Amino acid sequence: MSLFDKFLKKKSEDKEQEIQIPDDWDFYLCDIDGKTGSYFLNLALINIIPIVEKNAFLWIELTLNQPTEDGMSSQQEYDTLISLEDQLIPQITELFNAIYVGRLTHSGTRDFYFYLNENIYDAKLVEKTIHKFSDYQIKFGLKNDPLWDIYRETIYPNIYAMQSLTNDRVIRNLENHGDTLVAERPVEHWCYFETSEGRDKFIKTIQTEGFEINSQSYHEENKKPYCVQLVRTDSVELDNINGVTWALLELCIENGGEYDGWETLVILN
Template sequence: MRKLLTILLIFLLTSLHMIGQNSEEHWDTYMASYENGKPGSTTLRMDLIDIAPMQDFNYVLVTGLVYETSKENGFPENEIFSVLHNAADELIEIIQPETDFVLVGSFMHNGKRLEYFYLKEQKNIISKIERFYKIKYPEYKFYLNIKEDKEWDYYLDFLYPNEETLNYMADQSVLRNLEEAGDDLIKARRVNHWLYFTKETEMNKCKAELIELGFIVHYAGINKETNLPFELQISRVDNVDISSIFPITSDLRKRAKNFNGEYDGWETSVEK
């Protein structure tokens, strides 16, 4: 079971073209804590959530080097990072001539850096990768496994972030935009929030709760352009560093759900 590791979570957003892929890819990185208390770093293609499982890519290949580290968090020493990245790049060169594939992500945790590929065919992949490791990285142990995964459970149920982590990443994205505009995130400022509901009565009940919490209501009425027709726009002066804003947005999401509604996000001004 994953838990959001707030103080360590990293959000990385890039758009790039990977070898063997034709469409633009959206890669993110996040960190979470696991049952053994150690953090794990997951890098994955977020865009695949809209099309997974991909037809004919029925086999998942999970493979990577096992490393030793003196760090309590289980992450590698600095000099090992380059070895792990090089090995990951070289794996693509091994797989590419053998079968069509989709590289969906990687996972680093407790002495392992594992790459996740979905393949059309297994062919001689196992033997070729075993030979690669033994020749190029004889001083390292390695993990190597291929299994059928037509439903893409490894991607959907393990690599893809849970709802709490996705919400945290969304807040981080807003904060990144503020920082890129020169905001140091120190000043408290008005923060606007939007919530949507199916029924006016439920919107009004939620509105009453939020007023008690010090929120100011700027609009409560119909919005014909949204799936949930009743819009509630509120604001409050708050700090916007991640430790402050994430608990606020998490609470608003829960309150909206309590009244069969949805929290739709927030915005604020740039303060320098």
């Protein structure tokens, strides 16, 4: 490597170190070929990708030693996996100045995902690192992905998974305030539409499903300015509220709109 090449590499590394990575970590479940999968993902990255300096996707897959019947991680293996992650993730991140984006557990495996600069990738260094964890069968690979399509289109939750994740966050907030989720209660929802015609068609349909209209309004600054606020008494347990919100989400999309979430009162029993 020439002096000039070293200088360019140093400048590139300095530039990479300036990247500020936001954090918004959460779990979500998904279906992979008819089997349950669980992602633990930094959702905040969707707001800053693609990161030009990180143009390659590194995956490291280990086979679980004690998976559950449905292929997920077991309580018996929990401590061992946490210890492994606490070592593996920082080592890979430091070796390649990589960004750890998350992991997937499914079908008896756990996959760890990173983005890094392909120019500084070294398979031998990865092999040396994973060799330390000889209790596990581990394999890895690298894919060129300058636009972060794998993160955006495969790893990041689709609209239904994201809505379920959002629902779960609201439920956790209710529980943190002492709500046991047992009682049904009025649940308010917000939806926005491109046209008044789309909003009116939506309202006509949801009124047949027992929803009442609290208010309608117009917000000129929004891309979808026609707002409707509706309410119905429902259970807020996750399975039920998922069904309610997914149905509203689909109906909004059908009428040129978007679903913007729900809220309810805390009920202490």
